[in-house]
Amino acid sequence: MARRIRLTLSYDGTDYHGWQVQPGLPTIQGTLETVLSGIEGKPVQVVGSGRTDAGVHAYAQVAAVTLDNPIPAPNLLRALNRLLPADIRVINAAEVHDTFHPRFDATGKTYEYRIFRDEICPPFDRRYVWHHPYPLDEPAMIAAAAVFVGDHDFTAFAAADEKDALGGSKVRTIYSSTLTRAGSQFAYRVRGSGFLKHMVRNIVGGLIEVGRGNLNAADLQALLEAGAAARKLGHAAPSRGLFLISVDY
Amino acid sequence: MARRIRLTLSYDGTDYHGWQVQPGLPTIQGTLETVLSGIEGKPVQVVGSGRTDAGVHAYAQVAAVTLDNPIPAPNLLRALNRLLPADIRVINAAEVHDTFHPRFDATGKTYEYRIFRDEICPPFDRRYVWHHPYPLDEPAMIAAAAVFVGDHDFTAFAAADEKDALGGSKVRTIYSSTLTRAGSQFAYRVRGSGFLKHMVRNIVGGLIEVGRGNLNAADLQALLEAGAAARKLGHAAPSRGLFLISVDY
Known part of the structure; x- marks a missing residue:
């Protein structure tokens, strides 16, 4: 009898071409599907809460798979962690109801973007931060971060190739949006109902433009109010600083 | 007029075959010499405080180079960090007296070895710890760590291919030797006059054998007292968990 399994995943995205399967390229979804198909003895499909871009990391991405194999969830977790490369870890595996869908059932997501501000970036952090040691008006950036909270049309902050989703609407709800300096690290944390492709990286790029005095x-605020008529900002921050922190259900 | 420059280096050793130049292989010393020779316009030699093994990391390794190029030390630091790969950083560059020798002038070194004890090792830590989630008698290990303090012949803890140094003596002085548990991390920190090849990794390997109840x-203590007559322990912990923390002068 087939069971639906929810997997919570932590990964270092540095060496992957993002979440989504791409023929001939290492991806998180593709690597999981290969290992799970081996356990199941036939091809299986893994569904994620959403795609992460090439180089983006996750503390707790959520995915699901339907298996006929009766292996108990704790044993599946151990088997997966033995078979997966060390830069992808399954931190939780649990049986869930048949219809659980990681994307459609998600009620919110939290991302964090990490900027390293000192002149010299420690080699141990280099895969996980954007090293930006140049002058920035950080108080102006911290104040500006609040403009994203609420319901807005994020057309200006979508990827150039963003496809229409949710009936074409680019309206998303942001619950919190804050920048915090802690030591050498300047971190942007955002929680929202959902995110367009490149949206967090474009928001960070917009905040950096504020820090530089260009915006x-x-x-x-005007870019958000222009909605679907807005020009694309086109200043995506690099993927290495971005972490998917959690997915709410 | 030639000047002696002291360089303090931080590096992620994962992708290097250790400190020492080896033809055709990426090494820390080789990478530094290539970049410094480019700045100097002729081949230069970099001397380090000692070798680190393949995969071993450094927070503050010390090296020196003699340059005719009159570039001020702060500009040299910036130039090096532009030209070096991001996994090697120069954290300090300073003019020193002509005869400064990073190895002969060193009076002590501190190393740290990191063991990760939880069942699942976060992907972001995997390059910098030994993942050892199996049962260990940690209090016995913590107590045993103290036996290394003092003057001892470390033959039992030397590499199988350790060459005779300092007139063949394998006596070294250990000033402090402690194991500390902090959260999921169990870290061994040792400060001494000097260290034989693989010595810290063999000490950690010996402590793990204590944790397993095999020693x-x-x-x-008996291995240390047997001195030059001791058998080699031969249980080196993997290099990924080892950091050269600092060198004293």
Whole structure:
């Protein structure tokens, strides 16, 4: 009897071409499907809560798979961690109801973007931060981060090739949006109902433009108010600093 | 007029075949010499405080180079960090007296070895710890760590291919030797006058044998007292968990 299994995944995205399967390229979904298909003895499909871009990391991505194999969930977790490369870890595996869908059932997601501000970036952090040691008006950036909270059309902050989703709407709800300095690290944390492709990286890029004095909070506000008519900002921060922190259900 | 420059280096050793130049293989010393020779316009030799093995990391390794190029030390630091790969950083560059020798002038070194004890090793830590989730008698290991303090002949803890140094003596002085548990991490920190090849990794390997119940503190003590007549322990812990923390002068 087939069972639906929810997998919670932590991964270092540095050496992957993102979440989604791409023929001939290492991806998180592809690596999981290969290992799970081996356990199941036939091809299986893994569904994620959403795609992460090439080089983006996850503390707790959520995925699901349907298996006929009766292996108990704790044993499946151990088997997966033995078979997967060390840069992908399954931190939880649990049986869930048949219809669980990681994307459609998600009620929110939290991302964090890490900027390293000192002149010299420690080699041990280099895969997990954007090293940006140049002058920035950090108080202006911290103040501007608040403009994203609420319901907005994020067309200006979508990827150039973003496809229409949810009936074409690019309206998303942001519950919290804050920048915090801790030591050498300047981190942006955002929780929202959902995110367009490249949206967090474009928001961070917009905040950096505020820090450089090229834009101000009112400019970001105007981009949000222009909605579907807005020009694309086109200043995506590099993927290495971005972490999917958690998915809410 | 030639100047002697002291360089303090931080590196992630994962992708290098250790410190020492080896033809055709990436090494820390070789990478530094290539970049410094480019700046100098002729071949230069970099001397380090000692070798680190393949895969071993450093927070503050010390090296020196003699340059005719009159570039001020702060500019040299910036130039090096532009030209070096991101997994090797120069954290300090300073002019020193002509005869400064990173190895002969060193009065002590501190190493740290990190063991990760939880069942699942976070992907972000995997390059920097030995993942050892199996049962260990940690209090016995913590007590046994103290036996290394003092002057001892470390023949039992030397590499199988350790060459005679300092007139063949394998006596070294250990000033402190402690194991500490902090969260999921169990870290061994040792400060001494100098270290034989693989010595820290063999000490950690010996302590792990204590944790497994295969040896006790008295056995380690006996290996030290047997001196040059001791059998080699031959249980080196993997290199990925080892960091050269600092060099004293």
